[in-house]
Amino acid sequence: MTKPFENTAKYRAIFDTARELFWKHGVRRVSVEEICRNAGVSKMTFYKMFPNKVELAKHIYDRIVDVAMEKFRALMFMNISVDEKIRKMIELKIEGTHNISQEFIQDLYKNPDLGLKVHVEETSRKTWSMIAECFREAQRKGVFRSDIRPEFLLYYTEKMAEMITDERLIRICGSPEEAIKELIGFFAYGISEHQ
Amino acid sequence: MTKPFENTAKYRAIFDTARELFWKHGVRRVSVEEICRNAGVSKMTFYKMFPNKVELAKHIYDRIVDVAMEKFRALMFMNISVDEKIRKMIELKIEGTHNISQEFIQDLYKNPDLGLKVHVEETSRKTWSMIAECFREAQRKGVFRSDIRPEFLLYYTEKMAEMITDERLIRICGSPEEAIKELIGFFAYGISEHQ
DNA sequence: AAAATATTATACGATATATGTAAAATATAA
DNA sequence: TTATATTTTACATATATCGTATAATATTTT
Structure with missing residues (x-):
């Protein structure tokens, strides 16, 4: 290859x-x-x-995803507290959204004939199940509560990343730092195996 | 018109x-x-x-310049201290550099055949002399020291705007705020009619 | 409602730009 | 030198963009 x-x-x-x-x-x-x-x-x-421009674009996209995936996987196997793990997870999610530009995505959806759309969707499916598997692993280990569907967790982290950059929430919490703390605390106590 | x-x-x-x-x-x-x-x-x-895309671009450019010019002119006739005037002048300069994007400028110079280059140069010349006239007016009023060439002042404010966004200076001064204060103080005492 | 006007959709020829390939010229390495 | 890699130039083809004409459709005015 x-x-x-x-x-x-x-x-x-x-x-x-x-x-x-x-x-x-x-x-x-x-x-x-x-x-x-x-x-x-x-x-x-x-x-x-x-072979051509679009293949190069796919290649670049794949590399970005690969790097992000590797980071995520490493994170899941890190020996840190649940709080810390969640914080880093959200950071990663935010970094990820910054790593794929709006322009890139727009071309994907406004110009489906480029053939990029199918490719991205395929990759997304794989990525999605890989992340889900990581979550399941964490559940087996007792790091995360086991009666939650990994798909829901995935959805939720995405929402969290959204919320953190939401002006309204920042106003409510006073500062971005406070907002993050609040969210992580909420997320952790709702998810972690309580002792 | x-x-x-x-x-x-x-x-x-x-x-x-x-x-x-x-x-x-x-x-x-x-x-x-x-x-x-x-x-x-x-x-x-x-x-x-x-009539076409380039004329629209010229038009848009002109409007941006117009607005900036109006702000500058208003500033020069404002009844505020020399320090304050200089601060606002620099702020305006920075805002101005942010208002014309890199992409726009690049097209200007890398694609001179668009005809935008000549237009921008022409406008620049007019703007330049208009600002110089404002400086001269301030000199007549005794706000600025009268034995300085307006062209030099113009050049200097530009350099100041550059310096303020320079990481190195910010490190030297400790913070951006301190850097601004330092620069303005320096600029003001070198330029203002000392009593 | 009818007439006048403004706006859009569509189609079009004319250019301009982008693509991918071939062959010859030049640079680089063995 | 010979072999290999890279660039230059040129080209046919395809696609995109431009600016205009015309007919259809909305919108306003009378």
Whole structure:
């Protein structure tokens, strides 16, 4: 699966340049030639390494997901308190939403013909079940209360990440820090195996 | 000069949508049809109101400059202390740099064929001399020391705005607030008519 | 309601830009 | 030098964008 050129400077140049441009403007607005120009690479080497723009976008997307997944998995096996684990989980969720730009997502849904949509949906399904499995593992270990559906937990962490950036909640709690503390406390005491 | 449709909702919709899109992606990446779609206006009404995309961009640019200029002019005639005046001047300068996006500027210089470059340069020249005139006025009134060239003042305020956002200076001064105070104090005592 | 006006949808030819490939020229490494 | 990798240039093809014309549809005015 690993191509011989995956560790070359040019490969990384294309990858990084494209990620930056896709991030800012989405896939549609960015041309292959533009990527090459900014990466200091000829169009031919681009096509030697990637079949086309969309495949590159998929590749970049997958890498972002991979890194996020690895972080999540590591977190779940970390030996820290439930409170701490939840805090980091939410942080990760927020970081994740910042890592995939609005422009990127918009291209996904407004331009489904790019073929990115199917790919992202597929990945999401896999990711989703992988996270759920991590939750189940934590339940088996007695870290999380066992009579909660992992899917619900997943949904809930997402909502938490949303809430934390909500101006209204911050006003209610006085400051973002207080809001986080409040939410985590609430979440932890509702979820953790109470002794 | 004022067109009959300049106060209509559709006009404003086009204007606002285009400004937002140009702001994010520059002029080149945004198409007329995209502007229309997002503004909820047909292409024909667009072309009824604006001859083409570039003219719209010029128009938007001019408006931004106009507003900034008006704010500056008002500031110069405000009855506040020299310190306060300088602080607000710098704030205005910073706000101004935030008001014209990097993407917009890049299109200006990387795509000179759009014809925007000449226009911006022309406007800059006018703006520049207008600000210089304001400085001269302040000198006549005895608010600013009279043996300083207005062009130098202009250059200096720009440098100040730069310095304030410089991480290095902030570290030196301890905090952004301290940095601002330090700079303004320095600027004021070097420039104000000492009694 | 009818007439006048404004707005939209659609279609269109004309350009402009983007894509992916081929072949020749140049640089780099063995 | 020979072999390999990379770039340059050019190209055919496809797609996107532009600006306009026209007919259909809303909206206002009379």
